[in-house]
Amino acid sequence: xxxxxxxxxxxxxxAGATVAVASAEDYEVLKSVHMAVEKNLAxxxxxxxxxxxxxxxxxxxxxxxxxxxxxxxAENTQNAALEAVKLVSSGKAGVLMKxxxxxxxxxxxxxxxxxxxxxxxxxxxxALFEVPAIDRSIFITDAAMNIAPDLNQKVQIIQNAVxxxxxxxxxxxxxxxxxxxxxxxxxxxxxxxxxxxxxxxRRGQIKGCVIDGPLALDNAISVKAAEHKxxxxxxxGKADILLxxxxxxxxxxxKSLMYFGNSKVGAVISGAKAPIVLxxxxxxxxxxxxxxxxxxxxxx
Ligand SMILES: CCCC(=O)OP(=O)(O)O
Numbered sequence: 141x142x143x144x145x146x147x148x149x150x151x152x153x154x155a156g157a158t159v160a161v162a163s164a165e166d167y168e169v170l171k172s173v174h175m176a177v178e179k180n181l182a183x184x185x186x187x188x189x190x191x192x193x194x195x196x197x198x199x200x201x202x203x204x205x206x207x208x209x210x211x212x213x214a215e216n217t218q219n220a221a222l223e224a225v226k227l228v229s230s231g232k233a234g235v236l237m238k239x240x241x242x243x244x245x246x247x248x249x250x251x252x253x254x255x256x257x258x259x260x261x262x263x264x265x266x267a268l269f270e271v272p273a274i275d276r277s278i279f280i281t282d283a284a285m286n287i288a289p290d291l292n293q294k295v296q297i298i299q300n301a302v303x304x305x306x307x308x309x310x311x312x313x314x315x316x317x318x319x320x321x322x323x324x325x326x327x328x329x330x331x332x333x334x335x336x337x338x339x340x341x342r343r344g345q346i347k348g349c350v351i352d353g354p355l356a357l358d359n360a361i362s363v364k365a366a367e368h369k370x371x372x373x374x375x376x377g378k379a380d381i382l383l384x385x386x387x388x389x390x391x392x393x394x395k396s397l398m399y400f401g402n403s404k405v406g407a408v409i410s411g412a413k414a415p416i417v418l419x420x421x422x423x424x425x426x427x428x429x430x431x432x433x434x435x436x437x438x439x440x
Pocket of ligand 1: 283
């Protein structure tokens with residue numbers, strides 16, 4: 141099981157990245173930048189309202205100076221997102237980070253046909269949670285990007301998550317495609333897709349992981365619940381990656397783990413030309429720092 145402490149060690153060993161931050165004029169974002177610079181993880185190009193960023197730094201983080209950071213002015217959040225994306229696509233930065241900008245605005249810039257970071261593959265969101273209630277870590281995908289993925293998109297979403305899990309040190313992750321039940325019901329698309337994904341994995345069409353579903357959330361994360369319901373299989377009770385059937389399920393699960401579950405999170409977009417740090421605007425500086433470490437240690 142992977143912990144953020146190990147992810148930090150890996151990221152420190154790979155340090156040296158330049159991160160472009162879209163809309164850096166936010167206290168928690170700047171605090172995470174400050175912590176990352178203190179840990180020598182990366183240097184930063186802070187894109188956004190120059191005056192605001194400079195005065196926030198002067199007031200709260202006066203030791204945050206060049207060359208660890210530089211500031212690039214942008215008129216508004218749309219501009220900041222596009223300029224930050226351009227810094228990455230032109231090679232001036234190796235990692236993109238969401239600052240105080242709506243996810244949809246950032247992703248629009250990421251998907252921009254001329255300067256964006258598309259690869260031709262599906263891009264998807266992967267979040268790693270350290271969950272105190274079950275004393276273990278779990279990846280959840282996709283809480284932020286793909287609205288209602290079909291089977292083909294789910295295949296790529298799993299592949300993207302497996303890549304991040306490998307980079308984080310989980311070699312052959314077990315993947316649970318989640319549904320409301322653990323049996324196949326033709327009226328429930330999530331169960332049909334889960335069965336197909338499981339069989340595709342058995343036939344070698346999806347590699348680097350073990351897929352086992354459909355599973356309901358309890359049977360995927362609790363051995364006790366799986367045993368109580370008589371469910372066995374490689375992911376039953378011990379899934380490393382939870383594939384959610386829709387963005388609503390994923391986003392609600394993400395925020396439940398944060399607000400009810402007191403979890404730690406690090407989250408990235410996988411499948412683009414470069415890793416993208418993408419947490420909720422309301423997530424803490426620590427979460428943004430964990431995400432940076434995850435992005436750096438899984439960069440490709
Ligand atoms: C879970 C990350 C995506 C998200 O919901 O971001 P916001 O809370 O900033 O909308």
